[in-house]
Amino acid sequence: MEPRILQRDAFAEVGYALETTAEGGANQREIPKFWEKYLQDRLHAALECQPTAVSGVEYGVCFPQDVTTGRFTYCIGLEIGQPAQADPQLFIGHIPAATYAVFTTPPADRASFSTTIQRTWQYIYEQWFPASGYEFAAGCADFELYDERCFGNKDIVMDIYVPVASRG
Numbered sequence: 001m002e003p004r005i006l007q008r009d010a011f012a013e014v015g016y017a018l019e020t021t022a023e024g025g026a027n028q029r030e031i032p033k034f035w036e037k038y039l040q041d042r043l044h045a046a047l048e049c050q051p052t053a054v055s056g057v058e059y060g061v062c063f064p065q066d067v068t069t070g071r072f073t074y075c076i077g078l079e080i081g082q083p084a085q086a087d088p089q090l091f092i093g094h095i096p097a098a099t100y101a102v103f104t105t106p107p108a109d110r111a112s113f114s115t116t117i118q119r120t121w122q123y124i125y126e127q128w129f130p131a132s133g134y135e136f137a138a139g140c141a142d143f144e145l146y147d148e149r150c151f152g153n154k155d156i157v158m159d160i161y162v163p164v165a166s167r168g
C-alpha cells in the first residue's frame with residue numbers, strides 16, 4: 001500500500017467533536033461508536049445547512065494531542081470556507097497546511113469497513129512509517145476523507161491523510 005505524497009492548503013472544519021485518548025486503545029473503541037451515533041442520528045444533514053460548507057464530503061479529523069493529558073479531539077464534519085458563527089454545539093477546527101501521505105483503504109463491504117480503516121491505520125504506524133523516510137509532522141492534524149466512494153454496500157474505500165516531514 002503505497003501512499004501519494006501531496007501538499008494540502010490549510011482549511012477549516014465544522015462538526016461534532018469527541019474528546020478521547022489513545023491510552024488503552026480508547027480511541028479505537030470510542031471513534032467507531034461516535035460514527036455510529038453520527039450516522040444513526042443523521043447529523044450530516046445538520047452540517048450541510050452550514051452557510052459556508054464547501055461540499056458534502058465528510059472529514060474525520062484528529063487534532064493534535066495535548067502533551068500534558070494525552071487527550072485529543074476527533075471531529076466529524078465538513079470543510080467550510082470562511083469560519084462563521086456556528087451552532088454552539090458544533091466545533092470549529094483549523095487544519096494547517098501540510099505535506100501529507102495519502103493512503104486509500106482496501107475495498108471493503110459495509111460490515112467490514114470500520115475494521116478495514118483501523119487496519120489501514122495500523123499498517124501506517126507499524127509498517128509504513130518505520131520503513132519510510134518520513135515521520136509524523138508534529139503539530140499537524142491527520143484526517144480521514146469520506147466522499148462518494150463510501151456510498152453503497154461493497155467496494156467501499158476512503159482516504160487517510162497523514163501529515164509527514166522528512167526524517168533527518
